[in-house]
Amino acid sequence: xxxxxxxxxxxxxxIDFLPGxxxxxxxxxxxxxxxxxxxLEYRNTDLFALPGGFVKTHENLNDAARRVLAERTxxxxxxxxxxxxxxxxxxxxxxxMRTIMQAKGLVPTDEHWLLRRFIxxxxxxxxxxxxxxxxxxxxxxxxxxxxxxxxxGLMLDHTNIVxxxxxxxxxxxxxxxxxxxxxxxxxxxxxxxxxxxxKLYETILGQKLxxxxxxxKMLSLDILDRLEKQYSGGxxxxxxxYQFKQ
Amino acid sequence: xxxxxxxxxxxxxxIDFLPGxxxxxxxxxxxxxxxxxxxLEYRNTDLFALPGGFVKTHENLNDAARRVLAERTxxxxxxxxxxxxxxxxxxxxxxxMRTIMQAKGLVPTDEHWLLRRFIxxxxxxxxxxxxxxxxxxxxxxxxxxxxxxxxxGLMLDHTNIVxxxxxxxxxxxxxxxxxxxxxxxxxxxxxxxxxxxxKLYETILGQKLxxxxxxxKMLSLDILDRLEKQYSGGxxxxxxxYQFKQ
DNA sequence: TTATTATTGTCTCACTTTGGAACAATAATA
DNA sequence: TATTATTGTTCCAAAGTGAGACAATAATAA
Numbered sequence: 079x080x081x082x083x084x085x086x087x088x089x090x091x092x093i094d095f096l097p098g099x100x101x102x103x104x105x106x107x108x109x110x111x112x113x114x115x116x117x118l119e120y121r122n123t124d125l126f127a128l129p130g131g132f133v134k135t136h137e138n139l140n141d142a143a144r145r146v147l148a149e150r151t152x153x154x155x156x157x158x159x160x161x162x163x164x165x166x167x168x169x170x171x172x173x174x175m176r177t178i179m180q181a182k183g184l185v186p187t188d189e190h191w192l193l194r195r196f197i198x199x200x201x202x203x204x205x206x207x208x209x210x211x212x213x214x215x216x217x218x219x220x221x222x223x224x225x226x227x228x229x230x231g232l233m234l235d236h237t238n239i240v241x242x243x244x245x246x247x248x249x250x251x252x253x254x255x256x257x258x259x260x261x262x263x264x265x266x267x268x269x270x271x272x273x274x275x276x277k278l279y280e281t282i283l284g285q286k287l288x289x290x291x292x293x294x295k296m297l298s299l300d301i302l303d304r305l306e307k308q309y310s311g312g313x314x315x316x317x318x319x320y321q322f323k324q
Numbered sequence: 325x326x327x328x329x330x331x332x333x334x335x336x337x338x339i340d341f342l343p344g345x346x347x348x349x350x351x352x353x354x355x356x357x358x359x360x361x362x363x364l365e366y367r368n369t370d371l372f373a374l375p376g377g378f379v380k381t382h383e384n385l386n387d388a389a390r391r392v393l394a395e396r397t398x399x400x401x402x403x404x405x406x407x408x409x410x411x412x413x414x415x416x417x418x419x420x421m422r423t424i425m426q427a428k429g430l431v432p433t434d435e436h437w438l439l440r441r442f443i444x445x446x447x448x449x450x451x452x453x454x455x456x457x458x459x460x461x462x463x464x465x466x467x468x469x470x471x472x473x474x475x476x477g478l479m480l481d482h483t484n485i486v487x488x489x490x491x492x493x494x495x496x497x498x499x500x501x502x503x504x505x506x507x508x509x510x511x512x513x514x515x516x517x518x519x520x521x522x523k524l525y526e527t528i529l530g531q532k533l534x535x536x537x538x539x540x541k542m543l544s545l546d547i548l549d550r551l552e553k554q555y556s557g558g559x560x561x562x563x564x565x566y567q568f569k570q
Numbered sequence: 571t572t573a574t575t576a577t578t579g580t581c582t583c584a585c586t587t588t589g590g591a592a593c594a595a596t597a598a599t600a
Numbered sequence: 601t602a603t604t605a606t607t608g609t610t611c612c613a614a615a616g617t618g619a620g621a622c623a624a625t626a627a628t629a630a
Contacts, residue, residue: 096344096441097343098342098344098345133411136413138413139411139412139443140412160409163385163406163409164385165379165386165388165445166384166385167383195342195381197379197385199411199443253495272607273606273607288589288590290588290590290608290610291587291590293609295587295588307597309598310597310598312597313599313600313604313606315597315605315607315608316596316597316598316606316607317606317607317608318608517578519577534617534618536581536620537617537618537619539578539579540616541616541617555627556626556627558576558626558627559575559627560576560625560626560627561578561624562577562578562626563577563578564579571630572630574627574628574630575626575627575629577624577625577626578623578624579624579625580621580624582619582621583618583619583621584618584619585617586615587617588613588614588616590612590614591611591612592609592610592612593609594607594608594609594610595608597604597605597607598603598604599604600604
C-alpha cells in the first residue's frame with residue numbers, strides 16, 4: 079500500500095496525476111442480508127460523494143483503481159469491475175468542489191487542478207462491509223457505509239452513477255454465473271447454508287427468488303461441496319452446510 | 325458537421341482537446357451477409373489503426389463520439405455504444421505515432437501532445453457499410469472496410485479492442501432484444517424476408533441459428549408486420565416480406 | 571403440360587427448464 | 601408427546617428449445 083502521493087497542499091497542479099481524468103467508485107458492501115455503499119462526507123458542507131481517485135502518470139488505469147480501493151477500504155484482491163465512463167459537461171460544476179476546498183482551508187484559485195473538468199471512469203466493487211476499514215481521503219472527513227435504499231443526496235451526477243452501477247451489477251449477476259469464488263465467497267462465511275446463499279442473491283437483486291428453483295440451479299452448477307449438517311438452535315430441521323469447490 | 329478543429333500542424337499542444345484522453349471506434353459495417361470493420365491506413369508505414377478522436381474542451385464525451393463517427397462515415401443517428409475504457413501503460417508506445425507523424429511531414433518533438441500517454445474510451449457502432457462515405461482523418465491516407473475475419477495486424481492494442489467490442493456486441497444482441505428499430509432497421513431494406521433477418525443475426529453472432537426456432541422467436545416478439553409475398557425469381561415458394569412495427 | 575427443385579411456413583415430438591406447490595424429515599420448543 | 605418452523609426433495613403443469621418432418625409453392629427443366 080503506497081501513499082506516495084504529494085499532499086494536496088503541496089500539489090496545486092496535480093502533477094503526479096493524469097490531468098482531467100478521475101475514477102469514481104461504487105463500493106457495494108454486503109453482510110447478513112444488508113447491502114450498503116460507501117460514501118464520503120465533507121464536514122460543514124452537507125455534501126456527500128462517492129469515493130474517487132486519480133491515475134498516476136506511470137500507473138495502469140485498473141491498477142490505480144485497485145490502489146484507491148485499497149486506500150479507502152484497506153482491502154486488496156477485491157471483486158472489481160469497470161462499468162462506464164462519464165463525460166458529460168453538466169457534471170463539470172465547480173461550486174461543490176470550491177465549498178469542499180474552502181472547508182478544508184485550501185485556496186480554490188481559478189486555476190486549481192481540482193476545479194477543472196474531469197472525465198470519470200466508473201468502477202463498482204463488492205465486498206463484505208465488516209472486513210473493510212473505511213478511511214476518508216485527504217479532502218473528506220468521514221467515510222461511512224449507507225443503506226442502499228436510504229442514500230443521502232449526492233454531489234454532481236453521483237446518484238446517476240450509483241444507479242448505473244447497480245444496474246450493471248444485477249445484470250452481471252444474472253449472466254456471468256461464473257467465478258463464484260471470486261465474488262460470492264468473500265461475502266459469506268467459509269461454510270454457509272443454501273438459505274445464506276439465496277439471501278445474498280435476493281439482497282443484491284432486490285427481489286425474492288423461489289426456494290426450490292434456486293436450490294436446484296445452484297446444485298446443478300456443480301460448484302458446491304455439501305458438508306455436515308448445521309445444528310443451529312432453531313426449532314426446525316438442520317440445514318446442510320456448503321462451501322465453494324476447490 | 326463542424327470541422328472547427330485547429331489543423332494538427334498549427335496545434336502542437338492539442339489545445340482544443342482534453343489532454344491525455346482519446347476515443348477508439350470499432351465501426352462494424354454490415355451488408356448482404358457480410359460483416360466488416362473500418363480501418364485507417366497510414367501510407368508508407370504498413371500501419372493500420374482503428375479510427376479515433378479526441379474530446380473538445382467544451383463537448384460532452386458521447387457527443388464527441390458522434391462527431392468523430394460522423395467525420396469518418398458521414399453518418400448521423402447511428403447505433404453507438406460505449407463499451408470499455410482502456411488505460412494500460414503498455415499501450416503507451418511512441419514508436420508507431422512517430423513513424424506516422426514523420427510519414428506525414430510532421431516533426432515528432434518529444435513534447436508533442438500526440439506522443440503523450442492516452443487513456444482511450446472504446447465505442448462500437450453498427451451501420452450499413454454501403455451507406456457510409458469512409459473518410460480518412462488528417463493523419464491517415466485511407467479509410468477502408470476490412471472483412472472482420474481477415475483483418476491486417478493493428479497498431480498497439482487495437483486488435484484487443486476489436487475483440488472486446490465484438491464480444492460486447494454479441495452479448496448485447498443476445499439480451500437487449502429490445503430496440504430493433506434502432507439497430508437492425510438501418511441494416512436491412514425497408515422490407516425484408518425472415519431469411520434476411522436471420523442472416524443478419526448469424527453474421528453478427530458468427531454462427532448458424534435454427535430456422536424454425538428463429539422464426540418462432542421473432543414472430544412471438546410482436547415487433548414485425550407481415551406484408552405481401554415477395555415473388556423473387558427463385559425456383560421456390562415466395563417468402564413473406566416483413567417490416568418493423570410502427 | 572408436367573415433373574423437378576429449392577425454399578418457405580408451420581407443425582410435431584421429444585427434451586429441458588421453470589414456477590409453484592406438496593410432502594416427509596427433523597431439530598428445537600411447548 | 602405434540603407443535604412449530606424450516607429443510608431437502610419430489611411432483612406436475614406450463615413454457616421454451618432443438619431437430620426434424622411435411623405440405624405448399626414459385627420457378628425451371630423436361
